[in-house]
Amino acid sequence: MRQKMADAAANPADCSLCVGEDGNGGFVSVAPNATGGLSCDLRCALPRAPKWPPVLQIPPPESRAVSDGGDLAAGASCRATASCGVAFLVTGSNRSFVASVMDNMIPAHNSSVKLSSDISALADYVLADEDSYNGFGVSSFLQKKCTPNLTLSFAFQSGNITETKDVGCNQRLMLWRDNSWLINDELHRGYYQGNNKKKTNEIAAAYDFLSSDKGNFNVFISYNSTKRFDAYDAGITLTFNKGGWQEPKPVHVPRLINMASNAYLHLRSSSLKISFDFVKEMPRAAILSMGPFDISSLIGQLPYVWTMELLFPVILTSIVxxxxxxxxxxxxxxxxxxxxxxxxxxxxxxxxxxxxxxxxxxxxxxxxxxxxxxxxxxxxxxxxxxxxxxxxxxxxxxxxxxxxxxxxxxxxxxxxxxxxxxxxxxxxxxxxxxxxxxxxxxxxxxxxxxxxxxxxxxxxxxxxxxxFGSFQNGIRKAAVLFHSHIDKKTIQLQEFKASADNEKADVIKEREMVEQLLLESNNSCSVICDNLKKVYRGKDGNPKKVAVKGLSLSIPRGQCFGVLGPNGAGKTTLINMLTGFTKPTSGTAYIEGMDIQFEMDKIYAGIGVCPQHDLLWETLTGREHLMFYGRLKNLRGAALAQAVDQSLKSVRLFAGGVADKLLGTYSGGMKRRLSVAISLIGDPKVVYMDEPSSGLDPASRKLLWNAVKSAKQDRAIILTTHSMEEAEALCDRIGIVANGSLQCIGNSKELKAKYGGSYVLTVTTAAGEVEQMKRLVQFISPTMQRVYHISGTQKFEMPKQEVRICEVFQAMEHTKSRMTVSAWGLADTTLEDVFIRVARESDSTSSMN
Structure with missing residues (x-):
């Protein structure tokens, strides 16, 4: 190679002279540069890159570190004979395990081998290069112990010619160090610092196996990423243009990892092995060189230089x-x-x-x-x-x-x-x-x-x-630190008395339950809301808006609590306060015993949230979303993959490759199901779902309900919804919120019995018989109320305590002979009727106030 470049230097007119192969199937050419030397550049295309074996970079013999009583010594006699071994530093918390790995790091070969088959036959040999250009870029192969005259012969393709190469053996030295600090110090002292600097005690690589053992493999590898090039003949320079020529680089990191991985796999099972057969370059097109002073390189620098220099006259003018x-x-x-x-x-x-x-x-x-x-x-x-x-x-x-x-x-x-x-x-x-x-x-x-x-x-x-958000919250924090629970209750007493007069018995009972739970050091409630209140300041002359009025609530583990209410009732504001998106004006809540006012950083690790509006990235896939959120919940490895697959299956996003499609291709219902899956990943103890089934078709809604029912077994779920069917199917208890306050609370049966204790009779008659039918129903139930009347169709609410179902049937059958009854029906009160009634009563009370 050097001889060809020297010949080209003697004959600078021959600018297209091919002076050598670059080892990748391309060729290197030289041309005279402005200083009289030569520039080297790649001119030939590489459409099909050849295979070449992975090579490990090692220090040259004259600068290798050697072992001397556990330390590294300079000036060892082996350097003079070029027989020093290749040093690797190792450490870890389990020394016996590390020793076992080191024994299996490099396969043993006790006799010379000649390979004539495909290059993949070299996979079992750790080939090495001594940092200098040496033909194919392989100077030796590593062994645990080298016997005399141990050699390796192999064939390789160089352009269109098949050549054979013989390389000798280099013995590897595994040097134990007690900790990584010692390794870092020795690596720094042995680091290669330039052609003109003294080079001694160089290390091939270092392994820190951390806390690895036979059931847990975790390794940190240090290596020298610099590339050593010795000077060629005077007047000749190597030019590396963008995408230009390089000799075959040793592949440091993959080979170092492969050595450690195979050693670990051998400890687990002698038949397991990762075969590192070969590496290839990316195919490339031919490069047209214009020499070291081409126009593109010159113009590419000017805009930046001009931009920076434009500041000079400004500064100069100001100073003068x-x-x-x-x-x-x-x-x-x-x-x-x-x-x-x-x-x-x-x-x-x-x-x-x-x-x-x-x-x-x-x-x-x-x-x-x-x-x-x-x-x-x-x-x-x-x-x-x-x-x-x-x-x-x-x-x-x-x-x-x-x-x-x-x-x-x-x-x-x-x-x-x-x-x-x-x-x-x-x-x-x-x-x-x-x-x-x-x-x-x-x-x-x-x-x-x-x-x-x-x-x-x-x-x-x-x-x-x-x-703290405000001075008020900071003062309250100080009160909590001094355990002044009584003082806090005194501050809230006036608000409590003002609202208690309007509260119903079940709401008052819930407030008393919260007060009792707060006095207990240990309780089974995952969520406790203590007189939560949120007030938004008025803008542009509008009055302030009280979104949540002193809400007290307790939710034990294993329960799904449904929050029902009309639009603007305060449901989403409640969820935002519990998730830390909005700070409460007064009051607080405790999630698994932690205060939302001061411990949200700890609370985030144990909650899951499905917000009302999907917070998703259009450029990520569904699986990538779950992988991201799973890592935030400290899931790793196989546990993370299993949790992601389970979550995708629970919301029917696993089959058909849907999980690996970009979110931009998802429908609204699919995005909603993904948000629910995100809220459940990582085994959160408390889950908030703000209208999770909105936009879902009936089949997907049913699957979602099954997922929620399964998830609530060991966690608390707070669910807001406008679907009464969903509330009855999922919720163990239901709270109806209107005008920012809790109006009633209980399970579905309790609410229907207490707030909807009536039958609903619907009758359709001729238009002229409406009043006659009303008098008949009033005869059956004196305190009935007509709640609907249009075009001959009437709807009556009749208290259950004064009505017998058999009497209603007898009366309607007898009436058919005297009046035109097109249709009639008797129904029990539904949760929807309860919701409408409670909301109507709340509106009337609010207007009176």
Whole structure:
């Protein structure tokens, strides 16, 4: 190779001379460059890349680390004879296991071998390269112990020619180290640092098996990723253009992993093995070279250079302008004074930004406000604050008060620095010095004190507000830390008394149950809502909106609790508070004993959420969604794969390859089912489902119900829905919410018995017989109520305690002989009737209030 390049150098006119094969089926050519040397470039296409064996990079013999009493020694005698072994450093928590792995790391071959078959026959041999170009790129093969004259012969394809190569044996040294710190230190000391640096104690690689054992395999591998190239003949340079020529690179990482993996598999079963047969390059097209100074490389740099250089005249103009106008007070005042003041102000600015950020939830609003702050404070400083500073008759206390505003502190600093510089120019003053800070006239000491104090104060306030949301919540947190449970109840007592008068017996009983549970140290309730309240501030002159009014609720494990209510009743707001999306105005809730006000970071690990609107990524597949959320729930490996498959099957998204399609191809119902599957993965103890079956067809809804029934066995589920059928099928208890408050609570039968204790009689007669039918029904049930009347069809509610079903049937059969009865029917109260009645009563009560 070198001889061919030298021949080309002697004959620079022959620019297309092929000087050697690159080992990949392509060729290397040289051309004269501007300095009289040669540039090397790839010109030939590589449509079908040949196979070549994976090669491990090892240090050259003269710089290898050797073992000497457990340490690495330089200057060993084996370096002179090029017989030093190849060192690998190993460590791990289980030394006996690591020793067993190391014994099986490299297959043993006790005699010379000659291979003439396909290149895949080399898979059982760990081929190595000593960092320098050496024909095919293989210089030896590794063995646990090398016998004299042990060689390996194999055939390989070079262009259109089949060649044979013989390589010798290199012995591997497995050196144990007690911990990874020792390994890191030795790797650093033996790291290759350049052609002109001394190279000793180089390590081939290092293995840290961490906590691996026979049932758990986890390894951390360190290797040298640099590539060593020795200098060629003078005047010849190698040029590597984009996609250009390279010699066959050793494949470090795959071979290192393959060695460790096969050793571990051998411990599990002697018949298991991962065969690493060969590697291939990507096919490539021919590359047209224009030499080292081609147009594309030149133009590619210019835009960036021009862009950066455009800043130079701007900076230059500003500096010369300051020099011309004698405005360079930065040079006239003491650098140390300026550094301290500017450093203090910049940190104050950062802490002030953190504090102000607690007031914003929109980036656009914060940005606009920030610019208004800059412009407004600058104008006020120049037009107002400056005259206050220059007016000696004004009390300095007012100046100090204004400097509490950070922008005015900055203006005062710049003003005083400028005045000191002006005095130096006109009166031979020395500018602002450290001693001048004691002068009460310039006020610089007070400005510095204000900035430093505000710096720390703003940081503390920003942390406080970011963590608690408001001063009220922070005070309440302090009360909890001091176990002042009674004081907390005193604060809420007035709200409780105001609402208790309007609450029904079942709601009051539930509130008392919550109070009792809060007094117990251990209870079986997964969710306890303690007088939760959420009030939204009114905007644009509108009154405030009370979304949730003092709701108290307890949900034990293994129960599905249904929350029913009309639109705007507060269902989603309740879910948002329990999941941490919205902070409650007052009250709190405990999820598995943890307070939502202060421990949401811990709560998130044990809950699942199916929100009302799907929170999904269109560019991910259904399986990828579940893999992502499963990892967030600390699922790994086989457990994660099993949980993902089970979740997909439970919502009928597994078959037909649906799970591996992008979400953009899913229908609305399929996305809804995926959201339910996400909420159940990872075995959460509490699951929130906000209208989970919306948009589902009847068959999918039935499958979803089965999944929910199966999931509620060992967890608490809170489910909001508008489907009465769904509530009766899934929910063990139901709470109806209207106007932000809990109106009633109980199971389906209890609610229908208490709030719907009546039969519903529907009768269709001729239009002229409507009143006659009404009188007949009133005779059967004196306290009946007609709840529906249109075109001869009437619907009556009759209390169960004053009606016998047999009497209704007898009366209607007798009436058919005297009146025209087209149709009639008698039905028991449904959950839907209860819902409508409770909602209507709540609206009437709210309007009266």
């Amino acid at each position: 302008y300051e020099k011309q106008k004698k405005l360079r007070f930065f040079l006239l005042n003491n650098y140390g004074v300026q550094f301290v003041y500017y450093f203090a102000y910049m940190n104050l600015q950062i802490s002030f930004a953190f504090l102000v950020a607690t007031c914003f939830s929109s980036v656009r609003t914060a940005t606009v406000t920030g610019y208004f702050y800059i412009i407004g404070s600058g104008l006020l400083g120049e037009s107002l604050f400056r005259f206050y500073v220059e007016d000696v008759s004004l009390s300095r206390y007012w100046i100090t008060l204004l400097e509490l505003f950070p922008a005015f502190s900055l203006y005062r600093i710049i003003y005083e620095f400028a005045q000191s510089a002006l005095l130096e120019n006109n009166m031979n003053s020395s500018g602002m010095k450290w001693i001048d800070l004691n002068d009460p006239k310039n006020g610089m000491r007070s400005v510095l004190i204000i900035m430093v104090l505000e710096w720390f104060l703003f940081l503390l306030l920003a942390f406080y507000l970011d963590h």
